Amino acid sequence: MQLNELETPALILDRARMENNIKRLRERLRPFNVVFRPHVKTCKSADVARCIAEPGTPVTVSTLKEAEYFLQHGWTDILYAVGIAANKFAHIARLMERGARMTVVLDNRETGLALAAFCKERNLNLPVLLEIDTDGHRSGIRPQSDDLLDVASAFDRSRSGSGAWLAGVMTHAGDSYNCEDTDSIVALAEQERSGAVTAAQRLRQAGFDAPVVSVGSTPTAHFARTLDGVTEVRAGVFVFFDLVMTGLDVCKQTDIALSVLCTVIGHQKEKGWVITDAGWMAMSRDRGTAKQRVDQGYGLICDQNGVVMDDMIMQQANQEHGIIIHRHDSKKTPMLPVGTLLRILPNHACSTAAQHGSYKVVAGSQEIEAEWPRFSGW
Template sequence: MHIDHLPTPALLLDEARLRRNIARLDERLRALGVNLRPHCKTCKSMDAARLCMASPQGPITVSSLAEAEYFAEHGVTDICYAVGVAPAKLARGMILRERGVRLSLLLDSTENARLLAAFAGKHGHVFDLLLEIDCDGHRSGLRPDDPELLECAAVLTRAGQNLLGVLTHAGSAYDLAAPSPEAFAALAKQERDAAVSAAQRLRAAGHGCPVVSVGSTPTAFFGRDFTGVSEVRAGVYMFQDLVMAGLGVCRVEDIALSVLCTVIGRRKSDGNLVVDAGWTALSRDAGLPGRFAREGYGLVCDVDGKLLPGLRVAETNQEHGIIAAREGMCPPLPVGAQLRILPTHACAAAAAFDAYHVCREREVTALWPRCRGW
């Protein structure tokens, strides 16, 4: 099949670019002597995950139990669920573990630790657990010097639970005001130092703490020293997107994911193109601050994937996308013409689809299903 025959909107995945992106990070981390635990929240596909896992059993990272269940069904047994676990989800996690999956769960408070300990005691189950560390004030987690870090560990240890170590994520890497290799390297050092410091405190208090897990795609690419770290997590690096290109992590030409759409008209008021990919296919993620005027909700390529300079998706309704030129008028493309949209945020765009149409140029070579849900 050729992409010309696909119903639109459709999610396209350039396999050659995907493989190059995966190889680039693999080679870098191997040279630095640290293991990769790929984050599969972006791909949500066993076919894609096989290309980046160290073995058929993993390891991988996930952001939902639906992902963990999906990958477990395909034989993956080493899974880190890297979102703070809600008490109501413990039963699902226990079922996976009883099936032989080494599922590790994440906590960041004594309240959650006590709730998990009570559930584990009631069911006679021992969980593998990580404590989340806040390395940059971006989201959740405990500061490395927070007294509650040792309190959490003590609660879990007294309850007979298996505390594996610590996990952190430099989420602020995605919104640095002045991104540069030096800025990312400094943030990677801050990320590493926070996790290693927390692990040292736990070890000094008698906890083994073999796992020191860090990661974001920018810090994975620009970190210079991972001493004391047992693994790096990254996910969007497989596909890349306009946010990563805007940060200097990749080139626009490295973006492996695109949304195929069809021109369905021209807006009478300004001549802008109307396509059949709205926010349900592209998302409304505006990407990096200050870049919307240039990139909008996605940059526009022709059907062969060649960038059409100056065109962007300027507006989205539910099923309509409006393509505008930064200067002048849009080219007079006929109704029925196909275009590819490079996504601002690959994770958000891919979430709208059930499968990837894997392609080489215009040829569709495979259909890779994706899992969805929580």
Template structure:
């Protein structure tokens, strides 16, 4: 098939660009001797994840549905990297009983007590990472906070060889998405590393094994200069990249492997608008570039071959309609004919991919070489 045979909107994945992106990060991390634990929430596809690592290699998930799916496809070393809710522990147990080595995450005494009690009652051996806040971005305990050791003590209290146990620490430098230079991302990467290592050292000094020190974000993974004391790095959007990553200087436009194919369905000539059949239901509501120096609207516009069209962006979006215009001069918008196929590069690859049920896979052109299913939901 060819792209022009698809019904639009459709999600397009350039396999060649994706493979280059994967090789780039693996090469970047190789000198540090750490494990790459990719975050499969971005792709939600066994076909894509096999390009990163064979079934059985470590992965990170953000939902238990992802854990279920990837276990069924052969991945067993699974980190569930969202704070555990007690109501999900029976699901975690089912996964563990089916052969998953699943690790859970928490950052408070209440959750630790719930996990410890459940594991003791069900004779479940469960590794637990304590989330550490190294940048004030989201969840976690500060590396030097007394609560870190309090949480660990609650988990260890019921560790009789079968219960929950302190496997280590995890942090995510989400604030790296707000950096405005390579030097700033490098500094954030070191802040992330140092905070996680400090927390793990405190746990070990208190008698906990804490063998795992898990760090990661796509920006810091690409700019880190040292990983002393770190055992694994997590990243997800590196597989596809997107306009936010481009705006941070992490990737070039040609590295973005994901796009949405759409069709011009009309014009508003007096306004300088092209109307397409891809709105925010196809692109997502994510406007991550709005706070960057260059605002890409809802996405950068390319021709059907994936080549950027100068200064054209999806400036606005309704549910099923996208409005394309010149970014600074609507009068300069080319009135492309109805039926013209365009490809829109997304702000946030995870959010855009989540709107679709499959990837139409190409290799740098318009020939479709495969269709890879993906899933969504919880």
């Protein structure tokens, strides 16, 4: 099948670009001698995940549905990297009973005490990481906060026997997405590293083993100058990249492996609008580039071959209609013929991919070489 035979909108994955992106990060991390624990929330696909890491190697997930799916496909070393809630304890236990080596994350004493009691009752040996806030981005404990040892005290200092035990710390430098230049990303990567290492050292001084120091975001993974004291790195969107990553200078537009194929279905000539059949249900409502130097609207327009059309963006999005316009002057919008196929590069690969049920896989050509299913939900 060729691209022009597809029903649109459709999610297109350029395998060659994806493989280059994966190779780039793996080669960059190799000198640091750290475990790479990719975040599979971005792809939600075993076919894509096999290109990143073989089954059996460590992965990170953001939902327990992801944990179920990737366990079924052979990945057993799974970090659930969202703060655990008591209503998920039983699900974690079921995953472990089926052979998953789960690790969970929390940042408060209440959950720690409840989890410790649950694991002791169920005779579960469950590693726990304390979430550390190294940049004020969202949840977590500040590295120097008194809360760190207070939360840690919910767990026994010895890891012998069954029960939940304190395996270390994890952090996510999400504020890297707000950096204005690569120097800022470099600085934030060091802030991420040093904060996590400091927290782990405090736990060890208090008598906890805390062997794991887990850090990661796609920007900081690409720009960290040192990872001294870090044991593992996580990243997710690197596999596809997107316009937010381009705006941060983490990648180039030609590195973006994901696009949405759409069809021109009409015009509003007096407004300078080209109408397509890909609205926010195909692209998502993510406007992550709005805060960056260049606002890409709901996505950047390419021709059918994936070549960027200068200054053409999806400016507006209805549920099933996308409005394409020249970013500077609507009078310059080319009235592309009805039936023209276009490809739209996404602001945020994770949220755009989540709108679709499969990837149509190409390798730099018009021929579709495979269709890889993906899933969503909780």
